[in-house]
Amino acid sequence: MSTLLARIGGSTAAHPWRTVAAWVVAFVVAFGLAGAFGGTAADDYNVPGTESQAGTDLLVRHFPAQSGADARIVVHSEHGPVAASAVDGLRTRLAAIPHVAELDATRLSADGDTALVGVHYDVPVTEFQGTEGTAPLEAAGKPLQDAGLTVEYGGFVHENAGAPSGIAELVGIVAALIILVIAFGSALAAALPLVVALFGLGIGSAGVTLLASVTSMSTFCSTVASMVGLGVGIDYALLLVTRFAEGLKAGLDRRAAAARANATAGLSVILAGTTVLVSLLGLKLAGLNTYSTVGYATALVVLAIMIASVTLVPALCGLAGPRVLRKADRARVLAGDFVTGHEVVKETATHRWAAMVGRRPLAWALGALVVLLALAAPVLDMRTFPQDAGTEPTSNTVRRAYDLTAAEFGVGANGPMVVAVDTTRVSPAQLPGLTAALGAVPGVASTYGPVTSPDGAAALIVVEPTTSPDDVRTTALLTRIRADVLPDGTYVTGTMPVLADISAQLSTRLWLVVAFIVALSLLFLTTVFRSVVVAVKAALMNLLSVAAAYGLMVAVFQWGWGAELLGLPHAVPVSSWVPIMMFAILFGLSMDYEVFLLSRIREDYLATGDAHGSVIRGLASTGRVITSAAAIMVCVFLGFALDPGVVIKMIGVGLASAILIDATIVRMILVPSTMALLGRANWWLPGWLDRVLPHLDVEGAAPAEPAPVVRAEEEKELLPA
Secondary structure (H helix, E strand, O other): OOOHHHHHHHHEEEEHHHHHHHHHHHHHHHHHHHHOOOOOOOOOOOOOOOHHHHHHHHHHHOOOOOOOEEEEEEOOOOOOOOOHHHHHHHHHHHHHHOOOEEOOEEEEEOOOOEEEEEEOOOOOHHHHOOOHHHHHHHHHHHHHHOOEEEEEEEEEEOOOOOOEEEHHHHHHHHHHHHHHHHHHHHHHHHHHHHHHHHHHHHHHHHHHHHHHHOOOHHHHHHHHHHHHHHHHHHHHHHHHHHHHHHHHHEEEOHHHHHHHHHHHHHHHHHHHHHHHHHHHHHHHOOOOOOHHHHHHHHHHEEEEEEHHHHHHHHHHHHHHHHOOOHHHHHHHHHOOOOOOOHHHHHOOHHHHHHHHHHHHHHHHHHHHHHHHHHHHHHHHHHEOOOHHHHHHHOOHHHHHHHHHHHHHHHHHHHHEEEEEEEEOOOOOOHHHHHHHHHHHOOEEEEEEEEEEHHHEEEEEEEEOOOOOOOHHHHHHHHHHHHHHHOOOEEEEEOOOHHHHHHHHHHHHHHHHHHHHHHHHHHHHHHHOOOOOHHHHHHHHHHHHHHHHHHHHHHHHOOOOOOOHHOOOOOOOEEEOOOHHHHHHHHHHHHHHHHHHHHHHHHHHHHHHOOOOHHHHHHHHHHHHHHHHHHHHHHHHHHHHHOOOOHHHHHHHHHHHHHHHHHHHHHHHHHHHHHHHHHHHHHHOOOOOHHOOOOOOOOOOOOOOOOOOOHHHHHHHHHHHO
């Protein structure tokens, strides 16, 4: 593989404009196809095999007027009761909206100053694109607002509206550019990784849009794919440009330097990117379409970025030549004052750090382990639940509608449960008794119904809890009703039960996803690095990084230690959507740095046979680039903490925390200290396993062809005057 990568690197560097032109054409074609044939993201909320899904299916079959999306309009007056004529006018306008199949009876608060109108559609919420769903509702409510009344909007239509603002991506790009300029000391070198990342991200995103035209792609897809793609794209290009610069400083011409960079750093990019792809495959096992499509979308973007990294980076490096170097280094190269990689390493502060860790590896390893376990400890208190409108910022109308509803009708009115009854199995004569039994359950505020379907084959009873949808007592109430009250042929559904079932399913599936990802990663790393010890150790350390990130998320969000700083109204449970998604992404990204570091260590070990020294030299040569890459990723992910969506905010904070922990405590302390302790045992592989595992051409020690030494006068001719 390294031989092929060297040829690609040398060829693209020798003919850079052809490569750049090919990528520009691919970019234009991809966006043209996406614009002409692309689809729009739409969430699939089906949860096959759950009781809530069975209830939903029953209602869809027998209550067609309530089979689609829902919305609610809350009207509030600060000056006495809401006029009946105002509400009647609102209802008339709402009934005229396309796809509105039914309106609930108007519900008035005890003092009459607040009215609540429920709206039911005959199409799912995914039918509405952009403001197609929200605009008609807001137009219907505008006359009331003009009359001085407060009108707020809740329900699925408004909760699922909105698009990413692009602020998060912009923050990440600006921060990355600053870090790259500091790392390289050259504006041109700093721009290269950004250009490559944006090309790969753009083409990958166009591919995601095309996928959305043939299948249901989650609304999370674009945001998560952008988050990961921007981070890895800059990181991969940074690694390649750094290796290219080292080649120039060692005396190689630009073509040979690009070939060597692709054979070594490019190989690390392929291996690291493959670990990310392997991890993303695990999202399919979550059993929800949302996760599967996020995995597909992110994998497509990462794949595009991998290809861009090993083709476009060497081409741009071939164009730039010594201009990627700092001014002082460029002058030395042009003067023919070359340095070897070993001399460069000895000059770095990272080398001194690596040597210090290597002298007392046991103490450093134990210290790092204690810190990681302390950070991970809060995970034992983690409680997950999908977020509702009550966690949104007060600037959002769905949050204001939630607060008005809770204040005027009780917090349980924000998450009513719907008991779907199959009247072919439960006699209609039993319905009054069932309604009374539900109303007598502790924790139930009120019941409504029963309402029989037009065909008489089903009925529904609405149950309002005394507690909010994300309250642990509401989940306990749901469990109690299902276990102790309802007979066969009845199902509890509605938004809150659906979310509770999702949470329960994801908690169960988490361990299946973890086992799958860890097992595949172990097999892949063992095959690549020909070592059982290295693979097992890498997996364990990545698990520690993820656990520490989970612990920090519990402290920040669930315990509320930083909730207000992030724009949240109060402490909230960790979203059920986050742990599995974070694990798959983090395990892949954390493995990136492991691959970068281990590739350099193994390269040195194969060349010298010095198990201890190779660890120090490998860390010294990669420490700066890993630190720079991690700093960029942390900034990119923290930018997404500005997103108003709670789930994206949690993912951004969690990923940023994990990468910071991984690049400092794990890669700079725990990995080198444990490798120094194990010595040659790091590279142990049983003979029988060595015979069974496939042998991959992944040696990145040298390019495929001899590297000619650059001549200063030749480079002077290539540089602008």
